[in-house]
Amino acid sequence: MEHSGVSVLIFDLDNTLVDTAAAGKVAIQKVSELLKSKVDETKINDICGRFLHKLFEENFDPSRGQTIDDVRINHWHEALQEVEGVDPIQGLASDCYYTWKTTRLQVLALSPEVLTLLENLRSSYKLLLLTNGDSQTQREKIEVLKCEKLFSAVLVGGEHSEQKPAASIFTHCFKLLGVKPEDCIMVGDSLDTDIQGGINAGVRATVWINKKGVSPPKDSAIPDYTIPSILDLPKVLANLR
Known part of the structure; x- marks a missing residue:
């Protein structure tokens, strides 16, 4: 199912889906x-x-x-x-x-609430996990979380020539799922990597998980949406319909 042209949700892992x-x-x-x-x-x-x-x-x-x-x-x-x-x-x-x-x-564990959220979202969107970090460390986390089955694809930055916020790794995501940048939303907790990366890649919208409720630093990337928890993402998606 497609909502206002959005068909793919790209998620960061650490401190976005799981409280590392x-x-x-x-x-x-x-x-x-x-x-x-x-x-x-x-x-x-x-x-x-x-x-x-x-x-x-x-x-x-x-x-x-x-x-x-x-x-x-x-x-x-x-x-x-x-x-x-x-x-x-x-x-x-x-x-x-x-x-x-x-x-x-x-x-490390996905909370029951986050697990339910992802399971519900994957009935309407393709989900892609895009995490920075070296291959061994991130793959160990993904294995212990047993979350790979929730996503259409999983990309670890350390396994590619460039990591977020480089546009190239996002381009790889788009090609992998056969979609355009404007079909995608980037969701993450880092303004420097997740939000700036989404902007660099030209995604439809960026969503910043701002758990501490802090103001973005001067000259930082400006997200399209800011929410305190990943559990508030459905509200953002409803606004995009």
């Missing part, structure tokens, strides 16, 4: 508990904060011969070394990483 940030907080707490018997407790927040900063600034290039696991174990190694001032206990960085990774994956 909340899962990350649980994972960091688990690492903090692990570190209590290994380092001075007053240093734990600093160590974890440094890891998170390195994760945020991460620029992973698989052509360098490292896996994402290698890179992130090294993030923990550097964080421990910087705070402790000496090389960490052998294996501690690896223990921190796998505790963080395993916990985050264990708590």
